[in-house]
Amino acid sequence: MLEIKNLHATIAGKEILKGLNLTVNEGEVHAIMGPNGAGKSTLSNVLTGHPAYTVTAGEVFFRGKNLLTMSPEERAREGMFLSFQYPVEIPGVSMVNFMRTAVNEKRKHEGKPALSATDFLKLMREKKALVGMDNHLTKRSVNEGFSGGEKKRNEIFQMAMLEPCLSILDETDSGLDIDALRIVAEGVNALKTPHTASIVITHYQRLLDYIVPDFVHVLADGKIVRTGGKELALELEDKGYAFLNEQP
Amino acid sequence: MLNEIILHPGEHREIILLNEPDTNWHIIQEARSTLLLHVIALPHPNDEAQWHTSITVEHKATGCKTEMYGLALLHSQQQHHLTTRVLHNVGGGYSSQLFKFVLDDESKASFKGELKILPDAQQVEAYQTNRNILLSRQAEMTTEPQLEIYADDVKASHGATTGQLDDSALFYMQQRCISRETARKLLLYAFFEDVLRTLPNEQMQEDIVEKINEYIG
Numbered sequence: 001m002l003e004i005k006n007l008h009a010t011i012a013g014k015e016i017l018k019g020l021n022l023t024v025n026e027g028e029v030h031a032i033m034g035p036n037g038a039g040k041s042t043l044s045n046v047l048t049g050h051p052a053y054t055v056t057a058g059e060v061f062f063r064g065k066n067l068l069t070m071s072p073e074e075r076a077r078e079g080m081f082l083s084f085q086y087p088v089e090i091p092g093v094s095m096v097n098f099m100r101t102a103v104n105e106k107r108k109h110e111g112k113p114a115l116s117a118t119d120f121l122k123l124m125r126e127k128k129a130l131v132g133m134d135n136h137l138t139k140r141s142v143n144e145g146f147s148g149g150e151k152k153r154n155e156i157f158q159m160a161m162l163e164p165c166l167s168i169l170d171e172t173d174s175g176l177d178i179d180a181l182r183i184v185a186e187g188v189n190a191l192k193t194p195h196t197a198s199i200v201i202t203h204y205q206r207l208l209d210y211i212v213p214d215f216v217h218v219l220a221d222g223k224i225v226r227t228g229g230k231e232l233a234l235e236l237e238d239k240g241y242a243f244l245n246e247q248p
Numbered sequence: 249m250l251n252e253i254i255l256h257p258g259e260h261r262e263i264i265l266l267n268e269p270d271t272n273w274h275i276i277q278e279a280r281s282t283l284l285l286h287v288i289a290l291p292h293p294n295d296e297a298q299w300h301t302s303i304t305v306e307h308k309a310t311g312c313k314t315e316m317y318g319l320a321l322l323h324s325q326q327q328h329h330l331t332t333r334v335l336h337n338v339g340g341g342y343s344s345q346l347f348k349f350v351l352d353d354e355s356k357a358s359f360k361g362e363l364k365i366l367p368d369a370q371q372v373e374a375y376q377t378n379r380n381i382l383l384s385r386q387a388e389m390t391t392e393p394q395l396e397i398y399a400d401d402v403k404a405s406h407g408a409t410t411g412q413l414d415d416s417a418l419f420y421m422q423q424r425c426i427s428r429e430t431a432r433k434l435l436l437y438a439f440f441e442d443v444l445r446t447l448p449n450e451q452m453q454e455d456i457v458e459k460i461n462e463y464i465g
Contacts, residue, residue, distance in 0.1 A: 048423050051415075072422035081423075088420040092438025101434065102424040109425070141438075158424060 001026050001166055001197050002047075002067075007058035008222075009046045015056070016042040018222030024166070024197050031200045031208055031233060034219035035241045040201045041085060043219070044170045048082045049075050062166070077109035081164030083155040085171040090142035095154075098142050099124065099161055106162055127160040131187035149180035156187040167191075168199045173207040185210030205237035250274065255281035257309070262448050265301060267292055272302045279309035286447060287318035287330060287347070290456065291463040295324030304333040307369075310340040318347040319443045321436075321460055322355035322387075333362040339370040339399070348443055349380040350436060351387035358390040363406065367398040376406040381413060381439060433464045 002024040009017040016039045024030055034040055046053050047060070049072035060067040063078060070078070090098070103123070104114040115123065124138060133153055143151050152172055159167055169188065173181055188198065188211055200211055208216075208230065216233045218226040220241070226232065250272045255261050257279040264286045265271060275283060289299050305314050320328045334343045349357045359378045380389045391408040413435050421431035437444075437457070447453045 050419060071428070072419060073425055073427050076423050076425040084420065084423075088414075088416050090414075090417045090420070090435070090438065092441045093434050097434070098421070098424070098426075101426050101430060102421075105425040105427065105430070162425065 001063060002199075003059075003061040004047075005059045007046070007060060008056045009042060010054050010056055011042065011052055016053075016222055017046065019058070020219075020223055022217065022224060024199060026165075026197055027194045028215065029192075029198045029200065029211060029213045031202060031211075031213035031216045031230075032219050032224075033202060033205075033216060033233060033236055036203070038219045039222045040203075040219055041170055042222075044082055044168045044199075044201060047075075047168060048072055048080060073105070074109075076162075076164075077106050079165035081159050081162055081167045083152070083159060083167065083169045083172050085174060087143050087146075087151040087155055089144045089146075091144050093142050095138045095140060095142055096124070099138075099158065102158070103161055123161065127157060130190055131156045131160050132183055133157045148175040149177070152176055152180065152184050153187070156184055156191075160187065160191055163191075165195060166197050166199070168201065169211075170201045171203065172200070173202055173204060178206075181207060182210055205233045208233045252276075254278065255283060255312075257281060260284075264288065264447075264452070266290070267297075267299065268301070269298065270300045274304045274306075276306050276308055277312040277314065280311040282313040283315070284446075284448065285314075285316045286443075287316070287320075288456065289320035289322060289326075289328045290459045291321055291323055292326065295326065298327040298329075300329045302331040302333075304335070305343070306335045307337055307341040307343075310338050312341045314341075314343040315446070316343075316345045316347075317443045317446045319440050319456075320347075320349045320357060321352075321463060322349070322357060323352040323463070324355065325353070326355045328355075328357045329360075330358070331360040331362075334364070334374065334376075336365045336369040336372045336374060336399075338366075339368065339372060341369065342373045344373075344375040346377045346379075346443060346446075348378075348440060349389060350383060350439065351380065351389055352383040354384070354386040356388045356390075358392070359408075360392045360394070361406070362394045362396070363404070364396045365399050365402055365404065369399045370401040372399065372402045372404070374402065374404045378408040379439070380408075380410040381436075382410060383413065429464070433461070436460065436464060 004022040007017050007020040055068055100120050213230050216228050217224045253275045255277045259281045262284045266288045287301055322328055347359055361376050363374055363376055365372050378391050389410045393406045393408055397404055418431045444453050
């Protein structure tokens with residue numbers, strides 16, 4: 001589904017990704033762990049097409065297409081979803097209007113007709129129930145005045161609405177207490193199908209107790225330096241990232 | 249052209265200035281009269297159009313209420329210069345002003361807001377807000393709030409900001425399948441929303457939204 005080859009990327013002239021390789025297939029969950037400043041968030045920004053980053057070398061294919069020539073909205077319509085580390089507040093834009101626009105833009109891309117108001121509201125109700133999203137939140141402006149946990153829940157709700165094939169969860173656990181973490185993880189697990197894949201970016205192991213990865217990658221200094229199964233996360237938790245430097 | 253108006257005691261007046269070139273209004277409010285005034289400049293086929301609007305409102309007696317709102321969306325080399333003067337001569341009055349400008353291309357605008365509360369005008373509430381968004385590097389906005397408050401028992405505030413559309417919000421919406429153009433449109437509606445909802449009738453709200461839509465779309 002996603003193939004990243006020798007990816008190099010810079011921000012403001014500084015190289016952050018230095019030859020990253022990663023392949024993600026349907027049905028897989030990949031965790032990306034690593035110390036602060038390793039390039040974890042840069043990876044999610046580059047994949048989704050954030051304009052502040054420049055790709056200087058390498059290739060990325062998403063569902064067989066060249067990802068790097070697509071606009072951010074084209075990548076999203078093709079089925080790439082980012083759960084933001086810091087979801088943005090958009091005062092004055094209602095959740096309903098935002099979500100209806102998003103869903104219908106995706107449907108248009110897929111050659112489907114726009115949803116009627118009734119069908120759209122029905123879809124909202126169904127997905128709210130799936131991820132345990134409070135009714136009062138969808139009556140407000142996008143993320144405006146939401147708590148940290150509510151913002152993360154809203155990300156998962158939007159994911160449920162858009163049904164992406166590849167979800168990137170960028171530090172979804174940051175700022176969440178253990179109950180909120182579990183609820184968010186349950187939402188992610190409920191949305192998993194044999195045809196979807198996830199990349200879970202996290203600094204800590206605890207999220208991986210709830211979203212169990214098939215592969216764990218360690219990102220350090222802009223490259224993947226180690227790949228293993230879920231037990232690698234426990235080893236990192238135990239020994240910290242320093243041990244990476246000690247081994248060949 | 250000078251328009252002089254006296255609002256008689258208890259009278260309510262609504263005035264809408266829509267793309268009106270060069271007007272000068274002097275409105276005197278008598279006891280308990282209320283004024284709702286809108287100044288609106290929408291995209292216009294004349295790329296070099298200029299609107300100079302000057303409005304003076306004077307509270308001559310107690311219990312007057314003044315609400316003034318404005319929105320402008322300018323492009324090309326258009327200019328819109330708005331001056332307001334609100335004079336609270338007597339106590340117990342209320343005034344609020346909210347003006348929002350969006351400037352594209354090489355358009356220019358200014359807002360000069362004079363708010364004066366005289367020594368005998370106690371228990372006055374007076375608010376003034378000016379918010380602006382520049383859509384291009386060549387656009388220019390000048391804001392000059394001027395508050396002169398001589399009474400001590402009053403509530404008064406003013407605020408002015410000029411900035412750009414929020415890039416992080418645009419990217420967030422693009423990541424949710426929404427095109428950059430549509431995202432800009434949603435943010436501009438959101439920006440104008442608190443002015444639009446003060447318009448006295450829905451038809452006018454819809455017409456204005458339509459005009460904005462035509463321009464951005």
